[in-house]
Amino acid sequence: MANDPEQTIFALASAQGRAGVAVVRVSGPGAGRVMDFMAGPRPQSRRAVGRFIRHPESGEKLDRGVVIWFPEPKSFTGEDVAELYLHGGRAVVQAVLGALSLVPGLRMAEPGEFARRAFESGKIDLAEVEGLADLIDAETEGQRRQALAQASGALSDLYDGWRASLVEALGLIEAGLDFSDEADIGAKTFADATAIVAVLHQAMINHLADGHRGEILRDGFRVALTGPPNAGKSSLLNAIARRDAAIVSEEAGTTRDVIEVRLDLGGLPVIVSDTAGFRETQGAIEREGMRRSLEVAKGADLVLWLAEAEAPQTAIPVELAPLADRTLLVLNKIDLLSNGNGAPALPDDMVPLSVKTGAGLDDLIKRLTVIARERIGHQGEPVLTQVRHRRLVEACRDSLATFLAGSRDEVELRAEDLRRAADALGRITGRVDVEDVLDHIFGRFCIGK
Ligand SMILES: Nc1nc2c(ncn2[C@@H]2O[C@H](COP(=O)(O)OP(=O)(O)O)[C@@H](O)[C@H]2O)c(=O)[nH]1
Ligand SMILES: [Mg+2]
Incomplete structure (x- = not known):
């Protein structure tokens, strides 16, 4: 540029x-x-x-x-x-x-x-620039709040504060070097520096263990609609989006491509993806559709497994088993149950739904909102919002771990650990050379910003 x-x-x-x-x-x-x-x-x-x-x-x-x-x-x-x-x-x-x-x-x-x-x-600074770009891209309240905080320096303040502590610790170590013939002073300053580093190291571990809240809020909470063919996945997507976004048809196996709808649920960005049905299949095209469905499910923050009321026990495919802890079971077409006499009892761990009559739809959307809010809502302190920052905080944490595990006799190496750690933090806000990422970051803006 x-x-x-x-x-x-x-x-x-x-x-x-x-x-x-x-x-x-x-x-x-x-x-x-x-x-x-x-x-x-x-x-x-x-x-x-x-x-x-x-x-x-x-x-x-x-x-x-x-x-x-x-x-x-x-x-x-x-x-x-x-x-x-x-x-x-x-x-x-x-x-x-x-x-x-x-x-x-x-x-x-x-x-x-x-x-x-x-x-x-x-x-x-650079983190503020990124916040500004996010603010311009923000589509929901949650995204707006997070981006505004970042653009106003909330993240920069956190990282600059950490960096200032690191520089202080580094100063102590370097002072110790100057007094290397006076062992007492050296040991005392090293211990003081170590105390600072230990606190920072823990703060970074906590900061990184955020369940990717900020990143999910920035990019959208992903929900994958899965289930056997004909369960009503595409119909549900249309009902949620209140528009005809996916093809609905009575012929099983119609949805082969993945279709996405972006929603604003209570201020949180939610991306719902329709997928091809999971079933035993011979067709090559459909098999490809199922492979993609599985990819979508694996990349999702929440998997909805939609079964039909007439066949509630349809087995969840083994490929989805590892995702069980983030799978919500939904039983669609409950309207068909009330017709027959002696309707079977609903499995009580399933959310009942009829896309056709609309029964249960509001409840389902409320549930989605609650789950999304638990994962990404309620942000007090500033959180990581992008992979670039995460990688640099990780690099910083690793250098601090090396410092803490390293030998005190190699003071020069320990000082180098802290310098590397401070450098990683400085790259987040652009305090140290970041020429390599600038074009990428600024290229995201439209002309005129
Ligand atoms: N009776 C009834 N039929 C439904 C309901 N939801 C969807 N269907 C029908 O089930 C068929 C398959 O729906 P579709 O959305 O294409 O299923 P998909 O294969 O899972 O995407 C269509 O004929 C829908 O109209 C429902 O709640 N009740
Ligand atoms: Mg479909």
């Missing part, structure tokens, strides 16, 4: 297309010129003022809007920033973007380039 701070970048920061208001953002040394040429005279800092937006060469009025001038360093990017609030018509936006490209030294921004400049100028 080109990132020359001498260049001034601009982009539409609001969504594409017709809207009430459109926001155009300009950042870099040329932003002041834009203010002067197109919306002058330059207004007071950080005050919204109404102005005609003019063509920089012809002076023609392009729109009448509101502008704000943010001189550096008090701006999102830390650079000079001009923001133009326009009428959100396509022609207005096109005219203004076209005019901006005529101002010398200006060019269109690349995806994430504003955020990258904010990072480069130390306005926000």
Whole structure:
């Protein structure tokens, strides 16, 4: 990604297309010129003022809007920033973007380039940038809360606090090195450092043992619908999604591809996947469908096994047995039971349901919500939200374990353990060199952020 701070970048920061208001953002040394040429005279800092937006060469009025001038360093990017609030018509936006490209030294921004400049100028750290990207992607309340906390520095504070303790411990060890001929002082400082490291090591173990709450909240709680063919899995998916997302048919073996529906259950993102039915089969295509079903079930946070009321004892396939602790048994088509005389008693460990009449559907959805909330809801302290952070916290924990298990006679090696641990934490927030991950992280943004 080109990132020359001498260049001034601009982009539409609001969504594409017709809207009430459109926001155009300009950042870099040329932003002041834009203010002067197109919306002058330059207004007071950080005050919204109404102005005609003019063509920089012809002076023609392009729109009448509101502008704000943010001189550096008090701006999102830390650079000079001009923001133009326009009428959100396509022609207005096109005219203004076209005019901006005529101002010398200006060019269109690349995806994430504003955020990258904010990072480069130390306005926000890397974990906050990732929180910001998640906030823009957030689809449910739970995701919004988590992302906002991260974007506001909750995770960064935790990791920076740990890192500060590590640096303190490292300082003690290094001080001990200086006094290496005075054994008493060396032993005392080493013991002090060890005490700090032991506490941190435990804190990291606890932090990592979070059941992946934050990551599941960020990516969605996955539910797999499984069961024999014709049990009503596709019908259930449609009923849950209240739209026709999966093909429902009376012919067994119709669902061969995996179909997903994203839901918002009480603020939590839940992804329900329909699967092909599990049964003895000859057909190659269907066997492939079942192989995929099994993959989906294995990757799910919750497996729903749907049986039919007329055959409640349909055996759960052995392949699903290892998932028993996260399998919820549902008995569908209970409407068929009330018709016959002497209807058999329901197995009491199964959730009764009739997709056809809707009986039990609300209960089932409530259960799903409760289970999802138990796994990912109620977040007090900041939690890990992505694999990148998890790997680095693990690396840090491992270095601390090496320190704690290592010999005190090799003080230099122990100091190196702590340096490596601090380095891993520093990579989460971008305090130490992270050039290798930057393009990946900033490339996630849309243009204009
Ligand atoms: N009587 C009754 N029929 C149902 C119910 N749910 C689904 N069906 C029917 O069962 C058949 C198979 O449904 P489908 O959703 O395709 O099953 P799948 O193979 O498990 O995906 C269809 O004819 C549905 O209309 C129910 O609660 N009661
Ligand atoms: Mg189906």
